[in-house]
Amino acid sequence: MMRIKWNTSWIKNLKGLTWKEILNQGVKYYKNLNKNQRIVAGIIAGSILIGSTVLTTHYVNNLNMIYRVYVEGEEIGVISNGYELEKWLDEELDDKVKEYPKLFVHFDKKVYYKKDAEYKGVTNNRQVFDYLNKNVHAIASAQALVVNDEVIAYAKDQKTINNTLEHLKSLYSGKPVARAEGVLTASTSNQTVAAGQSNSLPGDPIVTIKENVKTVATNVSPEKVLNDEQLLQLLQKGELEPKKYVVQSGDTYSSIAKKHGIKIRELRAINPQISNDKIKPGNELNVKAFTPKITVLTTVQEEAIEVMPAPVEVRSDSSMYKGDQRVVASGKDGKRHVKYYIVKENSNVVTKKVLQETILNEPSKRIVVRGTKVKSDRGTGSFRMPAYGYISSGYGYRGGAFHKGIDIAGGGSGSPIFAADNGRVVRAGWYGGYGNCIIIDHGNGFRTLYGHMSSLKVRVGQVVHKGQVIAGKGTTGNSTGVHLHFEVIKNGSNVNPMSYIR
Ligand SMILES: [Zn+2]
Structure with a gap:
C-alpha cells in the first residue's frame, strides 16, 4: 500500500x-x-x-409546489394547483350571479390559498373540494322583513321592502304611493312603520301598518330573495302560490266551498273574476282564503249627504183582513249632512262612527194600517147577493130548457161582483158558454159559479172572503147583454140560489 x-x-x-x-x-x-x-x-x-x-x-x-387552502383562516387541506381553486370559486359564483343578476352575490366564508414548496409534499384535492362543496356557499346580501318578531320574507334591499309596503298602503287606502325614503329606515334598528302621518293634510287618510314591522340586514341563499311582485303577493295573500282548483262538471259554488272547507262568502271574495257564482268546467278558482301578512290600517274622516228614509209606523186593524194594508200617511224622506270616523283593516271597515250630524230636512212618518183578521176559506153557510141589480131570469125551466142559476142584470159593465161566501177559488178563466167564469169552493159542500164577467180579479187557489170583489160584470160567452149568471151547487147538484141567499 x-x-x-x-x-x-x-x-x-x-x-x-x-x-x-x-x-x-x-x-x-x-x-x-x-x-x-x-x-x-x-x-x-x-x-x-x-x-x-x-x-x-x-x-x-422530490420538492413539490403545493397550494394550502384556507377557509376562514384555517387550513383545510392541500391541493396541487391553485388554478383549480380559482376555477371552483369562479364557477360557484358565476352560476349564481347569472341566475340572480340583480342581487349582490358573494361567498359566505373567506376562501384563499397560499403557494408553498414542500419536500415530498402530499395533496388531497378531493377532500378539499368535498369540504368546499359542503361548507362554502354563494349567498346574497338581503334585508329580512320581520313582522311581529318573525322573519316572513327576504328582499334585495330596503327600497324594495319600502316600495312594497307603500304599494300595499295605497292599494287599501286609495292614497297615491308616497316616496319610499324614510318609511323604514336604518336596517337592524327596531323601528316600526309610521309613514304618512307627518306629511298628511287634514282630512287625508292616516295610513299605518298594524303589525310591528322592521328589517334586518342579512345574508341569505339567493333563491330565497323575493322580487317586488312576489313580496306584494306574499304580504297581501299570505302565500306565493295561491291554491287553485279547476272546476269539474257537476261542481257548484257551494260544493266547491264545502270541498275546500271555506264559506261560500269567502269563495266569492277570493274569486272576484266570477260573477253570480256562474262557473263552467275548466274555470280556475282560488280555493284558499287569504291570510294577509300585513294589515293596512286606514283611518279617515268622511263627509256625506245622506237620505234619511221616512220612518214607518205600522198600525193594526182587526176589521181588515190579514194581507190587506192601507197607507194613511205616505211620509217623506229626509236629508242629513254627516261626518264619519272610519277605520279600515285592509278593505274591511272595522269602525264607523258618526262624529257630527246636521239634519237638512226632517223626514216625516209613513203610517201604514195592516189588517189582522184571518181569512177563512170555509163558508159561513149563508150567501149574500153576488152583484148589484135585479133578477132578470130565475132558476128552473125556461122555454123548455133548464136554467141552472139566476141572472142578475143592471149595474153596468164592470160593476163589482162579490164572493157570495168565504171560500177558495177553484176555477178562474174562460169556461165555454159561461165566458169568463169563476167557481168558488166554500169547503162545506157548497160551490158557487159566476159567469159572463168582463174581468177577473182573483186566481185559482186564492182564498176569498165573503163580499170580496172577485170580478167585473160583463157579457162574455153565450150572453146577449151585461149580466151575471150565478149558480149554487150543493154536493155536486144545482140548487135554487134564491133558497140560500139571505
Ligand atoms: Zn143565466
Whole structure:
C-alpha cells in the first residue's frame, strides 16, 4: 500500500479569503503535489462533485409546489394547483350571479390559498373540494322583513321592502304611493312603520301598518330573495302560490266551498273574476282564503249627504183582513249632512262612527194600517147577493130548457161582483158558454159559479172572503147583454140560489 503524506497547513490559513483566492490556493497546492498525490486528490474532488450533484437532483425531484387552502383562516387541506381553486370559486359564483343578476352575490366564508414548496409534499384535492362543496356557499346580501318578531320574507334591499309596503298602503287606502325614503329606515334598528302621518293634510287618510314591522340586514341563499311582485303577493295573500282548483262538471259554488272547507262568502271574495257564482268546467278558482301578512290600517274622516228614509209606523186593524194594508200617511224622506270616523283593516271597515250630524230636512212618518183578521176559506153557510141589480131570469125551466142559476142584470159593465161566501177559488178563466167564469169552493159542500164577467180579479187557489170583489160584470160567452149568471151547487147538484141567499 502506498503511503502519501499530506501537507494540510494551507487549509488552516483559508479563513477570510474569497472563493477565488481559496481556488488559487488549491491550484497552487495541487501544483506542488507529486504525481501520486495528484491522482488521489483528483479522485477525491471528482467524488465530491458527483455526490453533491446526485443529492441535489434527488432533492429537487422530490420538492413539490403545493397550494394550502384556507377557509376562514384555517387550513383545510392541500391541493396541487391553485388554478383549480380559482376555477371552483369562479364557477360557484358565476352560476349564481347569472341566475340572480340583480342581487349582490358573494361567498359566505373567506376562501384563499397560499403557494408553498414542500419536500415530498402530499395533496388531497378531493377532500378539499368535498369540504368546499359542503361548507362554502354563494349567498346574497338581503334585508329580512320581520313582522311581529318573525322573519316572513327576504328582499334585495330596503327600497324594495319600502316600495312594497307603500304599494300595499295605497292599494287599501286609495292614497297615491308616497316616496319610499324614510318609511323604514336604518336596517337592524327596531323601528316600526309610521309613514304618512307627518306629511298628511287634514282630512287625508292616516295610513299605518298594524303589525310591528322592521328589517334586518342579512345574508341569505339567493333563491330565497323575493322580487317586488312576489313580496306584494306574499304580504297581501299570505302565500306565493295561491291554491287553485279547476272546476269539474257537476261542481257548484257551494260544493266547491264545502270541498275546500271555506264559506261560500269567502269563495266569492277570493274569486272576484266570477260573477253570480256562474262557473263552467275548466274555470280556475282560488280555493284558499287569504291570510294577509300585513294589515293596512286606514283611518279617515268622511263627509256625506245622506237620505234619511221616512220612518214607518205600522198600525193594526182587526176589521181588515190579514194581507190587506192601507197607507194613511205616505211620509217623506229626509236629508242629513254627516261626518264619519272610519277605520279600515285592509278593505274591511272595522269602525264607523258618526262624529257630527246636521239634519237638512226632517223626514216625516209613513203610517201604514195592516189588517189582522184571518181569512177563512170555509163558508159561513149563508150567501149574500153576488152583484148589484135585479133578477132578470130565475132558476128552473125556461122555454123548455133548464136554467141552472139566476141572472142578475143592471149595474153596468164592470160593476163589482162579490164572493157570495168565504171560500177558495177553484176555477178562474174562460169556461165555454159561461165566458169568463169563476167557481168558488166554500169547503162545506157548497160551490158557487159566476159567469159572463168582463174581468177577473182573483186566481185559482186564492182564498176569498165573503163580499170580496172577485170580478167585473160583463157579457162574455153565450150572453146577449151585461149580466151575471150565478149558480149554487150543493154536493155536486144545482140548487135554487134564491133558497140560500139571505
Ligand atoms: Zn143565466
